[in-house]
Amino acid sequence: EPEVTQTPSHQVTQMGQEVILRCVPISNHLYFYWYRQILGQKVEFLVSFYNNEISEKSEIFDDQFSVERPDGSNFTLKIRSTKLEDSAMYFCASSEETGGTGELFFGEGSRLTVL
């Protein structure tokens, strides 16, 4: 069964460093998403991406965040200069619209720890 894959599963970084989280969405999906979950809290929307551009972004998604689909298969989230409060689980998701079921298919998450 097709699935969304994310790498790395866990990354530890120093404050101020750049981090890139990678995702491979399901191949025929057109919409891509990043969500964040700070430990013990709810899952929060960061950004959605369609047709090679950002569709919508939340207040969390400030200038230190960026997303890219560099090669037609990967979908990346970059955090330019990490802060302690960026420590969280980051979930990538994809969906098929146009007749889809409304479901977002989630990867297993990338846990980011900022020291």
Next chain:
Amino acid sequence: AQKVTQAQTEISVVEKEDVTLDCVYETRDTTYYLFWYKQPPSGELVFLIRRNSFDEQNEISGRYSWNFQKSTSSFNFTITASQVVDSAVYFCALSVFSGSARQLTFGSGTQLTVLP
């Protein structure tokens, strides 16, 4: 804006008991989907059930059942004969098409502990 409320922060039951998790949602959209996800201690989000706004028929799937009532904007989820492996955080979520993409809004989650 969409909102999902899970009033139960934590629930603890003894194995084999039935447990119902409550979810209340808010949206102005007439077309939407509702979901329940399970998040075990390992952290991944596991899809459990889905219901669209046009189908209020309640169903049972194995030990899972749900009660969708548009009149009260509720989408409650019941686990029958709970097992220790059901211990996890359960999230209710609402999906609408916002702008040019789908927007999924999660509730704050209910921590379910099933005791042996």
